[in-house]
Amino acid sequence: MGRIYIDVEESPNCDYHPMQTFETRTPEREVVELWVSGVPGKKGGHLIVGWSSDQDGSPCPLTLVQVTDSGAAVSLLVAGGDFGLRIKPEDSGDWSLAAEDQWGEPFMLLDPEAAIREIE
Secondary structure, three states, X not given: OEEEEEEEOOOOOOOOXXXXXXXXXXXXXXXXXXXXXXXXXXXXXXXXXXXXXXXXXXXXXXXEEEEEOOOOOOEEEEEOEOOEEEEXXXXXXXXXXXXXXXXXXXXXXXXXXXXXXXXX
């Protein structure tokens, strides 16, 4: 269908990640926040937002799109802002770089059948 390019800057949210290219299988969708039933290595539901360089780090919309990577199986790509994604347990406080239970990732690949809920 097309391509999406992910290029995340080094920031207080996450380390630099070299540009990654994915072949898209569906149209891109923009969402404000995403709930996922679980993330690798963690238990329970988590919330995900895009993270932007605005105001030295702040939430921004996410992009969701089904992709393949070098002919591999289909995955759901969750991409954020120029500082990547910010992730926290669903019962965590406000979004903050200082919160010890929150962390950043350049992007996330989920099983397309994963339990997710878009939050507007």
